[in-house]
Amino acid sequence: MTPTEATTRHIVQAACPHDCPDTCALRVTVEGGRAVAVHGDPDHPPTRGALCTKVSRYTERSYHRDRVLTPLRRVGPKGAGRFEPVGWDEALAEIAARLGAIAARDPQAILPYSYAGTMGLVQGDGMAARFFHRLGASLLDRTICASAGGHALAATYGAKVGMHVEWFAESRLILIWGSNPITSSVHFWTLAQEAKRRGARLVCIDPRRTETAERCHQHVALLPGTDGALALALMHEIIAGDHVDRDYVERHLEGWPELRERARQWPPERAAAVCGIEAAVIRELALAYATTKPAAIRLNYGMQRVHGGGSAVRLVALLPCLTGAWRERAGGLLLSASGWFRSARRDAWLQRPDLLGARRPRTVNMVTIGDDLLRPASADFGPRIEALVVYNSNPVAVAPDSARVARGFARDDLYTVVLEHFLTDTADHADLVLPATTQLEHWDAHSSYGHTYALLNRPAIAPLGQARSNAEIFRALAARLGYTEACFADSDEAMALGAFDPAQVDLAELRERGWSKLRIADAPFAAGGFPTADGRARACGPGLALPDHVPNYESAISAPELAARYPLAMISPPARNFLNSTFVNVDSLRAIEREPRIEIHPVDAAPRAIASGATVVVRNDRGVYRCKAEVSERARPGVVNGLGVWWRKLGIAGTNVNQLTHQRLTDLGGGPSFYDCLVEVEAL
Ligand SMILES: Nc1nc2c(c(=O)[nH]1)N[C@H]1C(S)=C(S)[C@@H](COP(=O)(O)OP(=O)(O)OC[C@H]3O[C@@H](n4cnc5c(=O)[nH]c(N)nc54)[C@H](O)[C@@H]3O)O[C@H]1N2
Numbered sequence: 001m002t003p004t005e006a007t008t009r010h011i012v013q014a015a016c017p018h019d020c021p022d023t024c025a026l027r028v029t030v031e032g033g034r035a036v037a038v039h040g041d042p043d044h045p046p047t048r049g050a051l052c053t054k055v056s057r058y059t060e061r062s063y064h065r066d067r068v069l070t071p072l073r074r075v076g077p078k079g080a081g082r083f084e085p086v087g088w089d090e091a092l093a094e095i096a097a098r099l100g101a102i103a104a105r106d107p108q109a110i111l112p113y114s115y116a117g118t119m120g121l122v123q124g125d126g127m128a129a130r131f132f133h134r135l136g137a138s139l140l141d142r143t144i145c146a147s148a149g150g151h152a153l154a155a156t157y158g159a160k161v162g163m164h165v166e167w168f169a170e171s172r173l174i175l176i177w178g179s180n181p182i183t184s185s186v187h188f189w190t191l192a193q194e195a196k197r198r199g200a201r202l203v204c205i206d207p208r209r210t211e212t213a214e215r216c217h218q219h220v221a222l223l224p225g226t227d228g229a230l231a232l233a234l235m236h237e238i239i240a241g242d243h244v245d246r247d248y249v250e251r252h253l254e255g256w257p258e259l260r261e262r263a264r265q266w267p268p269e270r271a272a273a274v275c276g277i278e279a280a281v282i283r284e285l286a287l288a289y290a291t292t293k294p295a296a297i298r299l300n301y302g303m304q305r306v307h308g309g310g311s312a313v314r315l316v317a318l319l320p321c322l323t324g325a326w327r328e329r330a331g332g333l334l335l336s337a338s339g340w341f342r343s344a345r346r347d348a349w350l351q352r353p354d355l356l357g358a359r360r361p362r363t364v365n366m367v368t369i370g371d372d373l374l375r376p377a378s379a380d381f382g383p384r385i386e387a388l389v390v391y392n393s394n395p396v397a398v399a400p401d402s403a404r405v406a407r408g409f410a411r412d413d414l415y416t417v418v419l420e421h422f423l424t425d426t427a428d429h430a431d432l433v434l435p436a437t438t439q440l441e442h443w444d445a446h447s448s449y450g451h452t453y454a455l456l457n458r459p460a461i462a463p464l465g466q467a468r469s470n471a472e473i474f475r476a477l478a479a480r481l482g483y484t485e486a487c488f489a490d491s492d493e494a495m496a497l498g499a500f501d502p503a504q505v506d507l508a509e510l511r512e513r514g515w516s517k518l519r520i521a522d523a524p525f526a527a528g529g530f531p532t533a534d535g536r537a538r539a540c541g542p543g544l545a546l547p548d549h550v551p552n553y554e555s556a557i558s559a560p561e562l563a564a565r566y567p568l569a570m571i572s573p574p575a576r577n578f579l580n581s582t583f584v585n586v587d588s589l590r591a592i593e594r595e596p597r598i599e600i601h602p603v604d605a606a607p608r609a610i611a612s613g614a615t616v617v618v619r620n621d622r623g624v625y626r627c628k629a630e631v632s633e634r635a636r637p638g639v640v641n642g643l644g645v646w647w648r649k650l651g652i653a654g655t656n657v658n659q660l661t662h663q664r665l666t667d668l669g670g671g672p673s674f675y676d677c678l679v680e681v682e683a684l
């Protein structure tokens with residue numbers, strides 16, 4: 001630090017790293033080398049100067065007393081969380097020796113495990129991907145969040161593309177479907193409220209009466225996993241009422257005749273019985289959706305975390321094609337915008353898959369890590385997993401069937417390295433924990449899945465303690481393993497500044513302002529032009545079967561014997577003051593969430609003698625979750641809401657909600673079925 005830096009106050013332009021569709025542009029105030037405040041950039045259109053509660057307290061997290069600031073070696077049993085400091089040299093030498101020895105036998109026995117602790121293109125799968133490709137480690141299928149919906153969008157539109165979020169402010173009808181934006185995408189909610197002030201009608205489709213649902217004009221509280229049936233019945237009514245935009249479907253939709261036949265099989269009464277709602281509600285909603293223009297749908301990922309999640313998203317995504325809602329910029333649908341960045345991001349350069357050469361390592365699905373860590377070597381699976389390198393993720397808390405995940409991580413013959421800010425449930429199982437920098441301390445570049453701006457993150461402060469960026473750690477490991485390719489010498493700054501294609505992103509503006517909007521038409525599909533082979537959206541066609549409603553794995557219809565023992569459906573959506581399992585250890589935020597809890601409707605609570613505030617046991621064949629009951633009409637009858645992914649060690653009796661969820665995959669994309677889960681709740 002120079003003397004001037006030590007005494008002056010300045011602002012550094014940054015980006016929020018979290019797994020959130022809003023990807024805010026940040027301004028970090030630095031005083032005397034210390035970050036003292038984080039604000040939203042008032043000039044960045046999606047951010048508009050506002051941040052969520054979590055990130056406005058980002059300095060509390062970065063300067064947290066429990067930050068891991070030196071490499072640590074485990075001294076107690078796995079999971080006990082007892083460590084002692086070691087030097088970087090010793091840590092890196094040990095890791096290089098252990099990974100090198102395994103790789104000499106078969107590098108596929110090494111598994112990198114990462115998700116979206118940071119969404120940065122450099123500290124996410126930048127240098128790490130280069131390293132693991134060069135090593136020839138197993139590949140990880142990063143399915144834990146969005147892959148059912150992502151595959152559904154790709155099947156329907158050709159890519160994960162949709163409306164510009166800004167134009168929702170001009171919509172006249174907004175269906176907020178499987179999404180709780182007051183919690184998970186607060187900047188979208190600001191736009192929805194603007195639309196409401198201008199006279200738009202807001203409808204929320206969600207089993208839970210969320211904060212968002214109670215502020216909408218209408219709340220449709222369907223049963224979890226029944227959205228496909230609802231979408232088909234809406235189509236039935238749109239067709240029956242002669243509201244189809246025939247010109248649009250004929251020109252821009254493949255498989256329309258087949259879809260029309262399928263929709264005819266779904267009169268509102270049939271769907272109403274499946275969804276647990278009134279047929280009249282479906283009729284009214286279909287009429288409103290077909291006749292209000294522009295009409296927009298904001299899907300989020302909540303609805304796709306069930307067996308039939310992929311089919312449901314495909315069906316919902318076809319609705320704006322039927323009515324021609326895409327013709328206007330404030331009509332259509334937004335689930336993800338990340339496909340708009342597909343060619344703007346220089347992924348091949350950032351990640352260097354070519355370093356695999358002719359090798360084709362197996363791919364491990366991150367959702368089934370519980371089973372896969374316990375799997376022996378076999379012809380199908382390949383070698384047993386001998387080493388795990390975890391970064392940007394907390395699988396012991398967030399992956400389904402977590403008692404099994406913890407058992408896998410507890411294997412004594414597994415060598416585990418975790419790059420982290422904190423001693424999470426996962427880090428507690430590591431042989432070595434390496435201290436990682438936070439977003440305030442490193443360079444990065446960001447795309448977004450909720451808007452269409454590229455962003456740059458400049459470091460505001462020097463790394464705390466001995467922390468190093470993920471990229472710096474993998475660069476050092478590459479050097480220890482003797483990798484001499486020039487890409488391992490690229491600095492974090494060079495990677496951040498090189499992350500986007502200059503032909504598609506205005507790099508001068510990106511450097512100057514910290515963000516730059518992609519050039520995309522206002523109403524990109526007004527005249528078709530979807531990124532499919534022939535520009536048409538697809539209901540079905542060669543290699544693509546027509547979607548139908550797919551019942552949950554665990555429901556009275558598909559598993560009556562199970563439903564007799566576990567009669568309540570459980571969903572486990574995000575807690576407002578946490579971000580997945582991030583922030584659970586930030587005192588001020590945990591104080592707002594208080595304790596892990598499950599919402600249960602009075603009609604389900606009464607026969608079980610459950611009162612608000614009581615500690616309850618939520619159980620099924622996979623395990624037991626202890627938490628507090630909240631008797632509340634936020635839950636609908638028959639469905640309980642287990643809110644938030646708590647750290648197990650900060651929960652009650654070392655459990656969290658994923659003790660109950662299972663590892664079965666969605667119909668498309670190999671995603672998790674977190675919200676497809678039957679349980680029983682008992683008073684203690
Ligand atoms: N504060 C906060 N913000 C977050 C997160 C967080 O943990 N906390 N997580 C971030 C991440 S990783 C993601 S992926 C995004 C998106 O996160 P999502 O998982 O999409 O979360 P929500 O927007 O809360 O929407 C989920 C809503 O879907 C509802 N739901 C559950 N099952 C069904 C169903 O079968 N059908 C329908 N129609 N609705 C259903 C839930 O009740 C919930 O209100 O949010 C991000 N933002």
Ligand SMILES: Nc1nc2c(c(=O)[nH]1)N[C@H]1C(S)=C(S)[C@@H](COP(=O)(O)OP(=O)(O)OC[C@H]3O[C@@H](n4cnc5c(=O)[nH]c(N)nc54)[C@H](O)[C@@H]3O)O[C@H]1N2
Binds near residue numbers: 115645
């Ligand atoms: N039951 C249930 N389970 C769920 C969900 C649910 O709704 N219900 N949601 C699912 C969803 S949508 C998702 S996306 C997953 C999320 O799963 P994860 O991506 O694992 O998310 P987090 O729990 O936030 O853990 C991220 C970790 O990365 C660390 N981290 C952040 N930045 C950095 C960095 O720069 N370097 C390093 N080395 N570490 C960093 C953080 O400290 C944090 O511990 O969870 C899933 N699990």
Ligand code: SF4
Binds near residue numbers: 053185
């Ligand atoms: S978590 Fe989301 S809303 Fe909060 S600052 Fe980050 S991008 Fe913005």
Ligand SMILES: [Mo]
Binds near residue numbers: 144146
């Ligand atoms: Mo997610």
